[in-house]
Amino acid sequence: MLTLSNIVWWAGLALQAGIAFAVLYRRLYRELPIFSSYTLFLIIRSVILLGLDRGSFAFFYTYWAGEVLSWALGLAVIQEVMQRLFAPYSSVERLIAVLFRWGAVLLIAIAGFVAYAAPGPETTRLMLGLVVLERSVRIVQVGLLSLLFVCAGFLRLRWAHSIFGIALGFAVFCSVELAAITVRTQGGMPVHPLFAILKPAAFVVALGVWLFYLATPEPSPAESRPPAPQMEGWDTALGELLRR
Numbered sequence: 001m002l003t004l005s006n007i008v009w010w011a012g013l014a015l016q017a018g019i020a021f022a023v024l025y026r027r028l029y030r031e032l033p034i035f036s037s038y039t040l041f042l043i044i045r046s047v048i049l050l051g052l053d054r055g056s057f058a059f060f061y062t063y064w065a066g067e068v069l070s071w072a073l074g075l076a077v078i079q080e081v082m083q084r085l086f087a088p089y090s091s092v093e094r095l096i097a098v099l100f101r102w103g104a105v106l107l108i109a110i111a112g113f114v115a116y117a118a119p120g121p122e123t124t125r126l127m128l129g130l131v132v133l134e135r136s137v138r139i140v141q142v143g144l145l146s147l148l149f150v151c152a153g154f155l156r157l158r159w160a161h162s163i164f165g166i167a168l169g170f171a172v173f174c175s176v177e178l179a180a181i182t183v184r185t186q187g188g189m190p191v192h193p194l195f196a197i198l199k200p201a202a203f204v205v206a207l208g209v210w211l212f213y214l215a216t217p218e219p220s221p222a223e224s225r226p227p228a229p230q231m232e233g234w235d236t237a238l239g240e241l242l243r244r
Contacts, residue, residue, distance in 0.1 A: 015207035022214040034080040038073040138178040145171045165213020173206035
């Protein structure tokens with residue numbers, strides 16, 4: 001029987017295939033290798049999960065292993081977006097890479113500590129650690145994307161069409177999922193069915209945003225103000241600081 005969950009799942013897979021085609025057709029894998037790898041991973045994961053019984057242990061462990069990898073790749077994509085946006089400023093780009101590496105270590109350490117310290121059987125502690133890691137990743141992603149949009153507006157940075165679309169899609173999905181995770185944590189099992197459909201539905205919306213921005217050509221550059229003049233000075237000062 002074709003349920004709402006199945007419809008959302010198939011819609012997501014179709015959109016992922018469309019994104020992969022757009023990436024190949026426009027050869028975006030050259031400038032966005034991490035996002036291209038992320039797209040390929042999502043397609044492979046979806047196909048594998050479709051072939052598994054949703055009530056089996058194989059589905060459970062494959063799903064959560066895929067989730068952890070998707071969180072890591074999602075953070076890497078956001079790093080790629082930020083580095084592309086700040087590409088003219090090499091010192092800022094280097095700082096972004098350093099902060100992301102240490103941020104990833106901190107997230108893993110927090111989740112590992114929670115899983116180790118939590119009471120109950122090993123499976124319960126593992127799930128608690130994964131839930132904490134998921135919420136932490138979404139908080140970091142929402143915070144980074146919010147900061148990115150604010151900084152881009154304040155510093156008058158010019159967005160590439162595809163880069164803006166990727167950032168916007170992630171912002172929509174991560175914000176909705178963070179809200180859904182918070183509601184699920186507070187509401188418990190009664191709200192789980194809502195969470196189970198809201199999360200993939202939000203991701204389908206994000207996929208639609210990505211497909212639109214990746215499939216449509218770069219618009220003609222409109223007349224815009226140059227980047228904030230102090231940006232060059234900040235980048236130079238940051239470069240001197242990083243060399244110490």
